[in-house]
Amino acid sequence: MKQSKSTRRRGLVLTNAGLKRLQAAILAMEKVQNNGERFTLEDLGERMNVSTKTLNRLWSLDKGVDQKTLKLCFSAFNLELHTEDYAILSEPNNTESSQISQSLDTEKENVYPFLSLDSFVTQHHNQLENLWSYPDGPVPLDSPFYVERPPIEELVYREIIQPGCVIRIRAPREMGKSSLVLRLLAFAQMQGYRPVNLNCKQIDASCLTDLNKLLRCFCWQIATELGIDPKLDDNWHEEIGCKLSCSLYLQSYLLKQSPSPVVLVLNDVDRFFEYPQIAEEFFALLRSWYEEARQNTNLQKLRLVVVYSTEVYVSLDINRSPFNIGLPIRLPEFTEHQVEYLAQRHGLDWTSSNEVTQLMSLVGGHPALIRIALYYLCCQGITLEELLHEAIANGGIYRYHLWRHWAILQENTSLVKAYVEIVTANQSISLNPVDAHKLESLGLIAYEGDRILPRCQLYRAYFKKQLGVAEFQYKSLQKRA
Numbered sequence: 001m002k003q004s005k006s007t008r009r010r011g012l013v014l015t016n017a018g019l020k021r022l023q024a025a026i027l028a029m030e031k032v033q034n035n036g037e038r039f040t041l042e043d044l045g046e047r048m049n050v051s052t053k054t055l056n057r058l059w060s061l062d063k064g065v066d067q068k069t070l071k072l073c074f075s076a077f078n079l080e081l082h083t084e085d086y087a088i089l090s091e092p093n094n095t096e097s098s099q100i101s102q103s104l105d106t107e108k109e110n111v112y113p114f115l116s117l118d119s120f121v122t123q124h125h126n127q128l129e130n131l132w133s134y135p136d137g138p139v140p141l142d143s144p145f146y147v148e149r150p151p152i153e154e155l156v157y158r159e160i161i162q163p164g165c166v167i168r169i170r171a172p173r174e175m176g177k178s179s180l181v182l183r184l185l186a187f188a189q190m191q192g193y194r195p196v197n198l199n200c201k202q203i204d205a206s207c208l209t210d211l212n213k214l215l216r217c218f219c220w221q222i223a224t225e226l227g228i229d230p231k232l233d234d235n236w237h238e239e240i241g242c243k244l245s246c247s248l249y250l251q252s253y254l255l256k257q258s259p260s261p262v263v264l265v266l267n268d269v270d271r272f273f274e275y276p277q278i279a280e281e282f283f284a285l286l287r288s289w290y291e292e293a294r295q296n297t298n299l300q301k302l303r304l305v306v307v308y309s310t311e312v313y314v315s316l317d318i319n320r321s322p323f324n325i326g327l328p329i330r331l332p333e334f335t336e337h338q339v340e341y342l343a344q345r346h347g348l349d350w351t352s353s354n355e356v357t358q359l360m361s362l363v364g365g366h367p368a369l370i371r372i373a374l375y376y377l378c379c380q381g382i383t384l385e386e387l388l389h390e391a392i393a394n395g396g397i398y399r400y401h402l403w404r405h406w407a408i409l410q411e412n413t414s415l416v417k418a419y420v421e422i423v424t425a426n427q428s429i430s431l432n433p434v435d436a437h438k439l440e441s442l443g444l445i446a447y448e449g450d451r452i453l454p455r456c457q458l459y460r461a462y463f464k465k466q467l468g469v470a471e472f473q474y475k476s477l478q479k480r481a
Contacts, residue, residue, distance in 0.1 A: 011064015011089050018085030020142040025077035028187040032157040048076040064089040078190045132379050135371035138178035144345050147338050157187050159327045163300035164293025166326025169307045172443035174368035175331045177307050188263040196225040196264045200271040208275045212242035219249050243285050251298045265305040276314045284320035309441040333365030346374045364456040392461050402462050423454050423464040
């Protein structure tokens with residue numbers, strides 16, 4: 001039997017994954033080109049070359065559009081339409097359409113927080129529970145729990161499009177460096193750039209005592225990330241030295257093959273500080289690429305992002321250091337307003353009470369500690385009063401966070417001694433610069449003018465207690481001996 005025309009009409013609807021990809025790209029462009037203000041429906045329609053009526057069908061998630069329209073919408077934000085971005089929808093009602101519609105209703109509940117989270121929190125608080133997971137590691141691109149710290153995001157987006165640029169992102173551990181890098185790379189990909197994200201902690205120790213081995217490892221990783229056959233032996237010339245070989249390999253082999261800029265992120269470059277001789281040569285090489293990019297068109301394709309936790313505590317010639325060039329970004333703690341905003345995103349109304357002040361009196365604006373607190377308040381059924389009391393008494397919800405820091409401190413007697421002085425001092429003290437840098441890298445201290453202080457009251461209370469117990473046990477053992 002011939003099917004009726006109505007049951008044969010088919011269209012495409014965005015999937016959960018497709019809508020998230022498109023929304024992330026739109027948000028990134030709004031930050032750079034519209035000062036963070038949301039595009040109106042008319043703005044989006046003009047950019048995508050489709051009508052507002054078509055856009056309303058697209059956002060509804062239950063009315064089909066054709067594939068050409070989807071391609072227009074994605075290409076307007078430098079995205080390629082993938083098969084996982086859409087599903088086939090039959091119109092009007094039939095068995096297939098009904099099943100897909102039920103599925104899309106579920107998707108709408110999961111996706112709409114990213115379209116209009118403020119109204120979502122008010123109207124659909126229970127659905128927010130689906131978004132909660134323990135806050136460990138970078139905040140995902142599609143998460144509503146990322147807190148912007150203006151003007152940082154806008155600054156890095158503007159800088160990354162500059163030829164041959166260098167961006168230096170510095171902050172102690174768990175302050176949001178990786179979350180910012182995720183968004184910077186997403187923006188770069190939206191521009192058509194090619195990302196290379198390297199973690200220096202993954203480099204073998206054997207490579208950090210041999211410059212030639214390190215640079216070959218470095219080049220191999222970049223080539224592999226770019227999908228280029230490394231062919232190191234064919235493009236490496238021992239006669240001219242490893243640094244020049246590395247530079248020529250990067251310029252004449254890797255960058256020459258890339259039609260678009262390459263964003264190279266070097267995470268945790270602090271690792272090199274433990275190897276001063278290697279650090280001096282490697283960092284000088286990075287600096288030379290930045291300077292040469294002024295007249296080298298191939299090197300202008302390289303956009304370098306250096307991510308680290310502390311100031312440099314190895315001796316570097318100021319004219320050979322990469323830590324005094326490019327755009328410096330330092331991630332601050334959250335402000336009261338930002339903590340209040342994040343609480344709202346978790347469905348908590350802290351706008352007219354002192355909960356924000358109480359929590360920040362314990363952990364300051366430390367992003368990781370704030371996120372952990374909000375997770376437990378929303379998911380584990382504890383009150384703020386219970387959280388504060390238990391945290392001071394025995395670490396409470398922060399015990400695993402604190403135990404990890406305690407274990408690191410115990411591995412280094414010099415750091416233990418230094419931190420004892422800090423948590424017990426009533427006045428300004430001076431520390432060995434290397435110990436101070438390591439403690440700042442761990443996020444355990446903060447500077448107030450010339451004073452060095454525990455980063456927050458939680459750290460002072462917990463570690464003062466732990467270090468006091470440890471000192472008592474040590475003295476008891478000495479007496480027995």
